[in-house]
Structure formats: C-alpha cells, structure tokens
Amino acid sequence: MTAENVAVRAASTPAELTGRVVRPVDDDYAVARRSWNELFSHRPRVIVYAQTTQDVVTALAWARWHDVPVRVRSGGHCLEGWSTVDDGVVIDVSEMKSAAIDPAAGTATVGAGLNQLEAVTALGAAGFVAPTGTEGSVGLVGATLGGGFGLLTRPFGMASDNLLAAEVVVASGDTGAEVLAVDENDHADLLWALRGAGNGNFGIVTSLTYAIHPVAQAIYVTANWTGLGDLVEVFDTWQRSAPGADRRLTSQLEIHGDAISLIGVLVSDSEAEALELLAPVLSIGTPVVTATAGSWADTYAGFQLPTEDEPANWKFTSQFMTQPFPVEAIEVVRSFMTTAPTADCNYFTNAFGGAVVDGEPSGGSVFAHRDALFYAEPGAGWGARGADPGPDGDALTATCLAWVADFSRALAPFANGAYVNVPNADAEDWAEQYWGRGVERLRRVKAAYDPDGVFTYAQSVPPARDPSS
Numbered sequence: 157m158t159a160e161n162v163a164v165r166a167a168s169t170p171a172e173l174t175g176r177v178v179r180p181v182d183d184d185y186a187v188a189r190r191s192w193n194e195l196f197s198h199r200p201r202v203i204v205y206a207q208t209t210q211d212v213v214t215a216l217a218w219a220r221w222h223d224v225p226v227r228v229r230s231g232g233h234c235l236e237g238w239s240t241v242d243d244g245v246v247i248d249v250s251e252m253k254s255a256a257i258d259p260a261a262g263t264a265t266v267g268a269g270l271n272q273l274e275a276v277t278a279l280g281a282a283g284f285v286a287p288t289g290t291e292g293s294v295g296l297v298g299a300t301l302g303g304g305f306g307l308l309t310r311p312f313g314m315a316s317d318n319l320l321a322a323e324v325v326v327a328s329g330d331t332g333a334e335v336l337a338v339d340e341n342d343h344a345d346l347l348w349a350l351r352g353a354g355n356g357n358f359g360i361v362t363s364l365t366y367a368i369h370p371v372a373q374a375i376y377v378t379a380n381w382t383g384l385g386d387l388v389e390v391f392d393t394w395q396r397s398a399p400g401a402d403r404r405l406t407s408q409l410e411i412h413g414d415a416i417s418l419i420g421v422l423v424s425d426s427e428a429e430a431l432e433l434l435a436p437v438l439s440i441g442t443p444v445v446t447a448t449a450g451s452w453a454d455t456y457a458g459f460q461l462p463t464e465d466e467p468a469n470w471k472f473t474s475q476f477m478t479q480p481f482p483v484e485a486i487e488v489v490r491s492f493m494t495t496a497p498t499a500d501c502n503y504f505t506n507a508f509g510g511a512v513v514d515g516e517p518s519g520g521s522v523f524a525h526r527d528a529l530f531y532a533e534p535g536a537g538w539g540a541r542g543a544d545p546g547p548d549g550d551a552l553t554a555t556c557l558a559w560v561a562d563f564s565r566a567l568a569p570f571a572n573g574a575y576v577n578v579p580n581a582d583a584e585d586w587a588e589q590y591w592g593r594g595v596e597r598l599r600r601v602k603a604a605y606d607p608d609g610v611f612t613y614a615q616s617v618p619p620a621r622d623p624s625s
Contacts, residue, residue, distance in 0.1 A: 587617075602620070
C-alpha cells in the first residue's frame with residue numbers, strides 16, 4: 157500500500173460532505189436506503205456514496221462532529237440489516253471501483269466498491285483468480301473481511317487468507333479520521349483482525365490487496381437428483397468424500413423440497429477427471445450430470461441470477477460441522493425441507509479441507525473454523541422485491557422466520573461454530589461461535605483502533621476493558 161496517513165480533525169465547523177450525497181428529500185433516497193434483504197428497512201439521515209478515500213475521511217469526521225451513528229456499507233448484503241441505521245450516516249463504498257493487477261508480483265489491489273462478480277471478471281481478464289463467495293452481487297470487501305469462501309476455497313483458501321494489505325479509514329482524536337496503510341509490517345494486529353472479524357468493526361476499508369493465482373481454466377460440474385429419495389446416501393457420501401478430495405476440487409450441495417443439487421469446480425485439468433473425482437456421489441441414483449470447461453470468469457458469470465429475480469426477504473443462519481452428520485441429522489434436513497414454507501427455502505453446504513486447513517497466511521488470521529469438514533446454512537426466501545407488505549407485514553414472514561429458527565435449533569447439537577457473514581442474530585454466545593479462542597485478542601484490537609466505539613452495531617466486536625491486558 158502507498159497511501160499516506162492523512163488526518164482530518166474538526167475545527168470550528170465540520171467539513172462539508174463530499175462524494176455523492178443522498179438525503180431523505182432526494183429523489184433517489186428510496187433506492188439508496190434499500191438493502192438487498194428487504195426484510196429490514198431503515199431511514200438514514202444521510203447516505204454518502206464515496207468516490208475517493210478523502211470522501212470517506214470527510215464523512216467519518218462529519219458523523220463524529222454531529223455525534224450520529226455510523227454504518228459501513230459495500231454491497232448492501234448484510235443479512236441482518238446492520239449496514240444501515242435510522243437517523244445516522246451510511247458511508248457506502250460501492251462506487252469506489254478500481255483494479256490494479258500486478259502479474260509479476262501475483263497481486264491485485266482493488267477498490268472496496270467492487271462486488272464479487274466485478275472482481276472475478278477483472279482478474280479473469282488477466283488470467284488470474286482469487287477465492288470469493290458464489291453470489292456475484294455481494295461486495296468483495298464485506299465477503300473477504302468475514303472470511304469469504306466458495307467454489308475455489310479448497311485450492312486457494314479463504315478470501316481472507318489471500319488478503320495481504322488494506323487501506324482503512326479509522327476514527328482518530330475526538331472528532332477526526334485518518335487513513336492507515338495496513339500490512340504485515342504496519343498495523344499487523346489490525347491485518348490479523350481484518351482477516352475474518354467482519355466488515356465495519358474497526359474502520360472503513362477503502363481498498364484491498366490480494367494474492368492472486370494464475371488459472372487457465374476451470375471444470376464446472378452440476379448434478380441434479382429429482383426428489384429427496386437419495387438424500388441420505390448422497391449427503392453421507394458427499395460429507396465423507398468432499399472435504400478430503402483432491403484439493404483442486406471444491407463442491408457444494410443445495411437441497412430444496414423437491415430436489416438435490418451438487419455443484420463442483422475443479423481447477424484446470426479435464427471434465428473426465430472432475431467426473432472421476434466426484435464419482436462416489438455421482439454414482440448414486442440417476443442424477444442429471446453436466447460438465448463443462450471454460451474460464452473461471454465466464455463460468456462464474458454464467459451461474460449468477462439477477463437480483464430482481466430473487467425474493468425480497470431472506471433469513472439464514474450459519475453452522476460449521478467438524479464431524480460428519482449421523483443419519484438422524486440428515487433426516488432432520490429431509491424433514492424440514494419437505495415442510496418448507498416456500499420454494500425458495502433451501503439447505504446449503506460448502507466443503508472445506510484442503511488449503512483451509514494448512515493455508516493460514518503469514519501473520520495469521522482470526523478465522524476460527526479451519527477444522528471444519530463443511531459449512532452449512534438453512535435459509536428461507538419470500539416476498540416480491542419492491543412490494544409494500546402493508547401495515548401487518550408479509551403474511552409469510554412469521555412462518556419463514558419460525559421455520560429457519562426451528563431448523564437451526566434441530567441441527568445445533570451437530571454444529572460447532574458459526575460464520576460472522578451469516579450472523580446468528582439470536583445467539584447469546586455469538587462472539588465465541590464466530591471467533592473461538594481469538595475473541596480476547598480481537599477485543600484488544602478493537603480497543604486499540606476504535607476506543608470510542610464509533611463502529612458499533614448489534615454484533616460488533618466488543619472492546620477489551622483494558623487494551624493492554
């Protein structure tokens with residue numbers, strides 16, 4: 157990183173907001189205040205779409221001067237609505253889009269405004285990849301700062317494992333803000349925390365530098381089983397083979413009320429090898445199987461769904477599994493999926509192992525789930541985008557929320573940990589679920605970089621009472 161440390165300190169009056177500033181009186185306010193998950197609705201005092209790092213510095217100092225709450229937003233996908241706030245300032249970095257790729261060094265420095273599809277596309281044009289999540293419209297910075305995993309995780313590790321440096325705007329003094337260049341040599345403790353603590357905890361990340369990887373092509377495999385008759389055998393075979401497969405292969409299962417789907421990606425090689433590696437699962441029943449070779453960027457773009465085609469409201473919970481499910485747990489999945497309240501309810505899993513186990517970056521990370529066999533989440537989607545549910549709310553909301561809560565509770569005895577990017581909002585021990593033994597160190601980092609609690613929300617990192625302890 158080459159950013160200088162720049163401080164803004166309020167004098168007799170705060171600086172005027174810069175960037176694209178949206179207030180409640182503006183025509184675009186209704187769209188600007190809306191999050192991807194329309195289950196939550198907030199009315200900020202002002203939304204600042206930063207174009208430059210200086211816009212972020214000014215907005216943070218302005219918020220502190222006026223003593224109003226601050227929220228950080230990138231892709232707007234915070235599932236519990238914590239990236240926005242009533243009567244506060246939302247500092248949105250989604251328009252800070254840039255990508256500088258250094259093929260010789262094997263690095264890319266990207267603006268915090270890139271979503272995952274944009275990042276995959278930019279890297280692909282240069283013949284490189286970096287691990288990301290699978291939902292293209294999700295902000296890259298938010299996904300990475302919580303950990304970040306998807307279909308390239310087993311060969312290359314978590315997205316946060318590939319994070320080498322960051323530019324971060326933090327609160328300073330009584331009402332100021334400053335820019336920090338963070339890497340292994342400067343603010344190494346903050347870099348450790350940024351690798352998995354979640355977005356908006358210590359400051360506002362404005363750019364990220366990643367390790368990137370040359371990949372000529374990827375093999376994309378899909379398999380679909382009609383009905384849930386083969387669920388026990390498919391799930392059990394997958395969970396016992398996928399985490400220990402050739403690390404070039406990452407696979408996922410997605411279970412709906414009337415079908416099972418498997419998605420697998422093999423880095424390089426051939427369709428035949430991908431099918432051979434997945435043969436233990438593909439040999440069960442009579443799935444419809446496809447395998448195609450292509451660039452990862454083209455493949456990734458090909459399986460994206462337009463946001464307007466997705467439900468408006470969503471509820472997910474997260475669980476990591478360190479032991480295979482017994483048959484009784486798989487039957488719990490079957491039972492809940494056969495009684496799902498909407499067709500957009502699902503149970504999703506992602507295989508771990510490979511580089512997640514032995515790929516912890518130099519300097520370490522707070523990500524606490526390297527021993528997981530797989531990650532899983534029950535999820536429900538419902539409602540039409542942009543629709544006004546009326547004073548009584550959407551009739552399905554209570555049903556869907558109860559279904560997800562009951563589903564999660566039924567599987568809790570088999571789980572070991574949770575994922576900060578898919579928060580378990582009602583958990584009492586959420587910090588330990590997310591960060592395990594890293595909680596106390598994380599609290600000390602919070603106290604050092606945000607001693608005044610400027611970056612605070614329902615499940616933000618709580619500061620240590622004594623930062624030196």
